[in-house]
Amino acid sequence: MPNSHLDILERLVGFDTVSRNSNLQLIDWVKAYFAEQGVEAEVLYDETGTKANLLATIGPVDRAGIVLSGHTDVVPVDGQDWSSDPFKLSVRDGKVYGRGTTDMKGYLACALAAVPDLVAADLARPVHFALSYDEEVGCLGVPAIVERIMQKGPRPEMAFIGEPSLMSIVNGHKGSCGLRTDITGLACHSAQPHLGVNAILAASEFMQMLSRQQARIAADPAEAAPFDPPYTTISVGTIRGGMSRNTVAGTCSFEWDIRATRPGIKEEIWAEAERFVQEELLPEMRKRQPEAAVKTVIAYDVPPLVHTEGNAAERLGQKLTGKSDSMTVPYGSEAGFFQEVGMATVICGPGNIDQAHKPDEYIAESELADCMTFLDGLGRQLAA
Numbered sequence: 001m002p003n004s005h006l007d008i009l010e011r012l013v014g015f016d017t018v019s020r021n022s023n024l025q026l027i028d029w030v031k032a033y034f035a036e037q038g039v040e041a042e043v044l045y046d047e048t049g050t051k052a053n054l055l056a057t058i059g060p061v062d063r064a065g066i067v068l069s070g071h072t073d074v075v076p077v078d079g080q081d082w083s084s085d086p087f088k089l090s091v092r093d094g095k096v097y098g099r100g101t102t103d104m105k106g107y108l109a110c111a112l113a114a115v116p117d118l119v120a121a122d123l124a125r126p127v128h129f130a131l132s133y134d135e136e137v138g139c140l141g142v143p144a145i146v147e148r149i150m151q152k153g154p155r156p157e158m159a160f161i162g163e164p165s166l167m168s169i170v171n172g173h174k175g176s177c178g179l180r181t182d183i184t185g186l187a188c189h190s191a192q193p194h195l196g197v198n199a200i201l202a203a204s205e206f207m208q209m210l211s212r213q214q215a216r217i218a219a220d221p222a223e224a225a226p227f228d229p230p231y232t233t234i235s236v237g238t239i240r241g242g243m244s245r246n247t248v249a250g251t252c253s254f255e256w257d258i259r260a261t262r263p264g265i266k267e268e269i270w271a272e273a274e275r276f277v278q279e280e281l282l283p284e285m286r287k288r289q290p291e292a293a294v295k296t297v298i299a300y301d302v303p304p305l306v307h308t309e310g311n312a313a314e315r316l317g318q319k320l321t322g323k324s325d326s327m328t329v330p331y332g333s334e335a336g337f338f339q340e341v342g343m344a345t346v347i348c349g350p351g352n353i354d355q356a357h358k359p360d361e362y363i364a365e366s367e368l369a370d371c372m373t374f375l376d377g378l379g380r381q382l383a384a
């Protein structure tokens with residue numbers, strides 16, 4: 001099997017692991033790669049059996065160690081204009097092209113390339129490789145892998161998430177919770193709206209309630225955090241409702257999201273929405289339609305990487321990269337799931353997020369080399 005990071009990356013990019021597809025071929029290949037190094041990897045399947053996480057540990061499992069985490073899925077290439085086959089690695093002018101090179105198979109390739117050295121080193125503390133599925137569609141795979149790590153031995157001290165950060169240390173990002181609200185009113189002829197319950201107008205009242213909450217949060221100095229913008233945001237993204245101009249809309253659905261700066265605030269927003277629905281919106285609607293309903297469901301819920309300074313992962317990351325400052329990022333990641341269970345967690349990975357999700361996605365060869373240097377240093381740290 002190949003063991004240079006570029007050869008491994010070529011194999012990983014060759015598996016079309018767009019989130020709507022199975023990732024099992026990639027997982028099987030990685031499991032075989034670990035087996036060849038004498039490491040037994042665990043495969044954790046989802047309930048459909050078509051997707052899986054992989055967890056492999058090198059070093060003593062009864063000690064607290066370090067997690068290296070990355071996702072195996074990539075975003076689609078549909079409708080994008082690529083100069084070369086997105087699932088075939090192409091190296092041009094120091095840049096390595098292919099879907100997922102930056103986000104984030106480049107990192108996985110480096111981590112796997114470091115395996116032979118880590119196996120050969122007599123590690124005093126273990127390193128856990130956590131490869132997840134379905135990150136791009138709401139971090140659906142990672143909770144099971146975190147749970148398994150916590151069962152397996154003592155809680156790891158730190159987690160490094162290899163999302164593209166140009167090998168800088170990222171110590172915070174907002175959470176991301178996606179919701180959908182379905183409203184049922186009562187349809188009738190638009191000439192007699194007093195006989196119906198207009199679900200679109202009810203949706204509008206709900207959204208105005210969200211706007212009021214947004215204004216209050218934005219104006220509260222206590223909610224400021226080192227993000228842009230510095231407060232939790234609430235946004236409505238889609239709306240569908242009604243059937244014709246001359247019918248009072250009987251149904252309306254809309255999708256919205258909350259980007260939280262801290263744990264707890266999402267629940268406060270939900271609680272106020274629920275109070276508004278139960279005390280104000282529904283009683284009014286049910287005067288004419290006892291069956292009127294307002295239901296909100298959560299599509300995905302990714303916790304924030306709560307901004308912290310000076311934790312063990314940040315200190316070690318700064319030492320290994322030689323970069324003394326940390327930053328926050330506008331995108332979400334799996335990091336909050338590791339932080340939630342008490343691991344010091346930062347993001348540090350090769351490549352630039354600006355190249356992610358785009359046609360001709362690439363990663364600079366120098367970024368991959370820097371990541372190998374980082375992992376080399378990490379190995380020496382764990383052996384000490």
Ligand SMILES: [Zn+2]
Nearest residue numbers: 071103104163
């Ligand atoms: Zn990613």
